[in-house]
Amino acid sequence: MWSASASLLSLLFLLLLPQPSLLYSLRNCTRDFHDSSEVFCDSSELTTIPQGIPKTVTYLTAAANHIVTIRESDFNGFTKLETLVLAKNYIKHIENGAFSDLFALNKLNLMHNKLTKLTDNMFEGLTNLTVLVLKNNKIKSISPLCFKPLGKLQKLDMSFNMLVNNSDVVNIVSHCPSLKVLDLIKFRFGVFRKNISVIGDTLLQSCSRLTDLKLTQNALTELSESSLRTMTRLTNLSIESNRLSIIPPTIRNMSSLIQLSFDSNQILKLQCSDFLNLQSLRKISLNYNRISTFKSCVFQDLQNLRELYLENNFISQLDGTISNSLPNLAVFNVSENHLRSIEKHTFFNMSHLTVLNLKSKSATEIQSGGLEGLVGLKRLTFSLNYHSGSVFEGLTLHLEALQELTIQVDKSACVYHALYILHGLKKLRVLSLDTICCLTPSNIFGETPNLINLQITNCVEISPKPELFHPITDLHILNLSHNKMKNLDFLIKANLTKLEKLILANNDLAVINETVFEALPSLKYLDLSGNPFVCDCSNAWFINWTIRNKQVQVVNAYQYRCSSPPTEEGHFLLDFNVQLCWEFTGFLCFISTSALVLVTLLSSFTYHFLRWQLVYGFYLLLAFLYDSKKKRQGCPDIYDAFVSYNVHDEDWVYKELLPELEEVQGWRLCLHHRDFQPGTAAPHSQFHQNAIYSSRKTLCVISRRYLQSEWCSREIQMARYGLTQVQSRFSPGSVQVYRTYLSWTQAQSHKGLFWENVRRALECGNEPTDNHNPLTANV
């Protein structure tokens, strides 16, 4: 019983345990979640193909690992596998029969490995293979029967290997009856032999089904007369970057050819028979050769040619050849040659031409009517020879379909006639003016209202007017590089509300002002490379905005450098610490705020404790002003003294004071109850003030009641705080204050002396009275 249950347990345990190999494979590979027949083992540091991958997979990739050897057993039983990717490993050796079970395999990718030779039984079993990629290995030799099993191979890429014996290529092609696309880029034909970089008649003889052949970078000097003759289906032939000096005659009569490229060879001239019978040819590329002339017969058979590229050659003259023999040409790029002039009617009958590039290494003279007939032209580029400014006179393009125009001048030119060039180009969307610098008159773009991309470059200091841009409200891209511009103020009023991309590289812009960007609401891309930035607080806004704004990408901003001040020269603009600028203004803010608070505090403190001194001071000031005004007007004082008293003391004033001072001593006194007119008497302080100012002196009759009454006490306090003595004289003419205190109670017994003292006090002119006069007394 015990042993029975134990064995049952162990059986259960065994059943529950997953297959160890599956567990192992799961560690290095993943199966596609949706399609379990696809397994990915890429970049897992594998040194061998993992065991336990289900044999039913159709797609397996183990790229970018450290596999060195493919063992015979690795793909045993993988009869459903269709694609196998083993690229980017260190595979040196593939054991015989390693692929023998892969009947279904369509694609095998072994690129970027270390294979040195392809052996006889290596590809055994790959009868269904259509694509084989072996590029970037170190293959030196191919054994004769290696490719024999690959009866269905259509596409082979053997580029970038090190073949020693050219005849090994025969071993490829003689067994691949289905091969259509053969890439032999940098295959090094004969590199290790003595300069025999020639493809002979027999080498590619069996490639009769090829449609695409690339023989780029093989140092080929020659292809024999019949070397490609069997390839009656070839459509694309590319023999770029070799050393051919003529168009190989073997291509003649290859009526299947559609695309032909001989870029970067050493071809010197084109001959009449070069393109004989190539009726299907649509594109010829002969860029980077040494062609200087061609006869009118050269293109005679190319009735279907659409694109002709002759960039970077030595062509100096185009005659009517192109026009007469290539009536269907759509793209003609003859840029970077040395075209001297374009004669009248050079393109006369070329109504299908849509792209024409005549950009030249040396400036071209375009003769009157030179661009006539190009009624369908959409893109035009040309370089002009600057002849005493008259160059543009005869040049009216009349190209109604034109959408893109690029003009270069060989030296900085003033285009007074740009208006004529742009005349009628209503459809123009892209305009590039290089070294064409006087942008006058300011309505030159009035003819081209649909411009969306404008480039004006290489001028010595342009400063466009905002009005220049007003007709082109759709502008999206503006490139004003290399113009020595010093400011961008014209953009503020240019009304470029749709501008998204602004390139201002290599100008003389030192400070970037935020108002410019307020006028460009759609801006997304800004290039200010190569400007001499000032790294101080004047660029603080720009620096912060560059780093923080979410709308505009300022390209290469982290590479912008400072040109000044000298202490910052050569440093990166964005390294400038703008925080200091904010802190400084913060400091100013702090100072001014503190000052304000302090003033407020002080004034409330002063108001609370020193209010009367202030009021007094205020009145003194008013008095001073009033007095100077009066002096200026020559107004005499109306009264000798203003008598301030409380109504309750009126009796005394009328009975004692008035009789003595007015009648006996003859002073003219102003009594506030007698002399104030009813209308002006209302606001006490105001009439009080006027009365005081109209009187030479002020005489206060001080009693207990006087001190209690509001406005009287104010006046007294005005006096008392400032003076500590009761004031009896208060000269508005001077800020100095003279005061005398005379006590009536003390003087009861000597009234005569009292009045005499009053008389003296009133009498004394503007000289201060002596406070130590024995007749005066301190309070």
Ligand SMILES: *[C@@H]1O[C@H](CO)[C@@H](O)[C@H](O)[C@H]1NC(C)=O
């Ligand atoms: C060979 O590949 C084709 C697809 O290219 C496929 O339909 C066919 O079944 C494959 N043959 C074998 C034997 O797997």
Ligand SMILES: *[C@@H]1O[C@H](CO)[C@@H](O)[C@H](O)[C@H]1NC(C)=O
């Ligand atoms: C190149 O291969 C051919 C045929 O395989 C052979 O006859 C010839 O000797 C080889 N040439 C060299 C230089 O190895």
Ligand SMILES: *[C@@H]1O[C@H](CO)[C@@H](O)[C@H](O)[C@H]1NC(C)=O
């Ligand atoms: C071999 O090729 C080089 C480079 O093209 C050339 O300079 C040299 O003259 C050639 N030698 C022979 C013997 O053809």
Ligand SMILES: *[C@@H]1O[C@H](CO)[C@@H](O)[C@H](O)[C@H]1NC(C)=O
């Ligand atoms: C060959 O030319 C055709 C037609 O011009 C083109 O569509 C195709 O992409 C070319 N093939 C290659 C491999 O360049």
Ligand SMILES: *[C@@H]1O[C@H](CO)[C@@H](O)[C@H](O)[C@H]1NC(C)=O
């Ligand atoms: C090319 O074809 C013409 C006939 O169309 C023939 O006369 C001529 O010999 C052929 N040229 C070559 C080099 O095969």
Ligand SMILES: *[C@@H]1O[C@H](CO)[C@@H](O)[C@H](O)[C@H]1NC(C)=O
């Ligand atoms: C024509 O040539 C110029 C200069 O090499 C090149 O920049 C341009 O892309 C070419 N144009 C076309 C349409 O390929």
Ligand SMILES: *[C@@H]1O[C@H](CO)[C@@H](O)[C@H](O)[C@H]1NC(C)=O
């Ligand atoms: C333009 O083509 C017509 C025939 O289509 C021809 O008569 C005329 O001579 C050609 N003009 C030029 C300048 O090539």
Ligand SMILES: *[C@@H]1O[C@H](CO)[C@@H](O)[C@H](O)[C@H]1NC(C)=O
């Ligand atoms: C702007 O113009 C300059 C000068 O011609 C050119 O080098 C640059 O590529 C242009 N930039 C863009 C984005 O078009």
Ligand SMILES: *[C@@H]1O[C@H](CO)[C@@H](O)[C@H](O)[C@H]1NC(C)=O
């Ligand atoms: C500015 O452009 C807008 C359209 O983008 C246009 O409606 C407006 O009238 C223009 N304003 C001026 C002053 O040209």
Ligand SMILES: *[C@@H]1O[C@H](CO)[C@@H](O)[C@H](O)[C@H]1NC(C)=O
């Ligand atoms: C920015 O430009 C405006 C308008 O030209 C100008 O008033 C302002 O002073 C400039 N600000 C700075 C910091 O230069």
Ligand SMILES: *[C@@H]1O[C@H](CO)[C@@H](O)[C@H](O)[C@H]1NC(C)=O
């Ligand atoms: C810095 O830029 C950001 C984003 O443009 C802005 O919100 C912020 O107020 C700026 N800071 C200062 C101190 O100007």
Ligand SMILES: CC(=O)N[C@H]1CO[C@H](CO)[C@@H](O)[C@@H]1O
């Ligand atoms: C078979 C094999 O190469 N397995 C590898 C799985 O991955 C680990 C590391 O992730 C390697 O150590 C094993 O060699």
